[in-house]
Amino acid sequence: ITRNGKMINLVPDLYIAWHAGISSWKTLNSLNKNSIGIEITNPGHQFGYKKFSKKQINSLINLSKFLIKKYKINLKNILGHSDIAPERKKDPGEKFPWKKLSGYKIGFWHKLSQSYLKSIRKKKINNIEKNIALKNIFKIGYSPFLKKKICNEKKNMLIIKAFQRRFRPKLVNGKIDRECLIITKNLMNYERK
Numbered sequence: 001i002t003r004n005g006k007m008i009n010l011v012p013d014l015y016i017a018w019h020a021g022i023s024s025w026k027t028l029n030s031l032n033k034n035s036i037g038i039e040i041t042n043p044g045h046q047f048g049y050k051k052f053s054k055k056q057i058n059s060l061i062n063l064s065k066f067l068i069k070k071y072k073i074n075l076k077n078i079l080g081h082s083d084i085a086p087e088r089k090k091d092p093g094e095k096f097p098w099k100k101l102s103g104y105k106i107g108f109w110h111k112l113s114q115s116y117l118k119s120i121r122k123k124k125i126n127n128i129e130k131n132i133a134l135k136n137i138f139k140i141g142y143s144p145f146l147k148k149k150i151c152n153e154k155k156n157m158l159i160i161k162a163f164q165r166r167f168r169p170k171l172v173n174g175k176i177d178r179e180c181l182i183i184t185k186n187l188m189n190y191e192r193k
Contacts, residue, residue, distance in 0.1 A: 001040045005055030007063060010039075023084035024143035025077070031084055035077075036067060045090045057097060064106045076141070078107040083142065086162035087155070094169035110167060110186040121171060123178035133176045136184035137163050 001007055011017040019037025020030070028034055040056055043049060067073060080096065081089035102109035125133075134156060138144050142159050157174035164172040167183050 001038065001056050001059045001063070003041050003053050003056060005053070005059040007059055020081070020084055021088065024145060025079060025084045026141045026143075035079075036071070038063065040092060042091070042093075045093060049093060049095065051095045052092075052097065057100070061101065061104050061106065064101070065104070068106065075102075075105060075108050079141075080166060082162040082165050086142070086158045090165065094165045094172055096165075096169075098166055098169075108187075110183050111189075112183065112186055117168070117179050117183070118170075120178040120182060125176065125178050125181055129178075129181050130176045133181040133184045134160075136188050140184070140187055 011019075013036060016033050017037055018032055019039065020032045020035060023029070023031040025031060038060065040052060040060065042052065064078070068075075068078075078101075080092045080098075082091060082093070098107055099109050101107050137159060140163075142163060144155070144159070160176055160180070161172050161174045163184075164174070164180065167187065168180060171179075
């Protein structure tokens with residue numbers, strides 16, 4: 001989807017594209033064969049990351065609604081590159097309007113007010129609570145098995161950042177605080193539905 005909202009089909013739906021690359025979500029690996037990739041023009045984090053244009057988002061909404069209906073896609077399986085490959089990808093990033101899209105039944109979002117979340121942001125929690133939050137993040141679908149050989153602490157930080165880009169875009173720091181914990185608990189309620 002270009003900046004002016006024009007859609008260009010690079011690979012027909014019936015073919016497998018290499019859009020996800022090395023990736024995983026829940027029990028699936030190499031999501032190329034199990035997904036449809038929608039690329040949205042943006043210079044990205046390394047080259048002056050920009051807010052997505054209204055025309056891009058409107059085109060994305062229309063295309064997503066069509067694909068969701070056509071392929072009966074579960075809203076919990078509408079993902080970004082950073083969700084499925086957090087060690088390699090940051091896109092669509094913290095400027096992507098996940099909350100807005102969830103209002104159109106494209107993806108899912110927590111049911112917590114921004115004022116409440118702001119009041120608990122950066123509030124420290126104990127190690128038991130941090131482990132609960134991390135386990136919840138894995139239950140949501142983020143994979144603890146990254147392909148790169150890195151230490152657990154760095155791996156977890158990348159996964160937490162991916163989670164934050166998606167569900168707590170106001171602060172992406174790779175640290176679990178009370179806000180992250182509460183968001184994971186709320187999303188777990190969504191998972192049970």
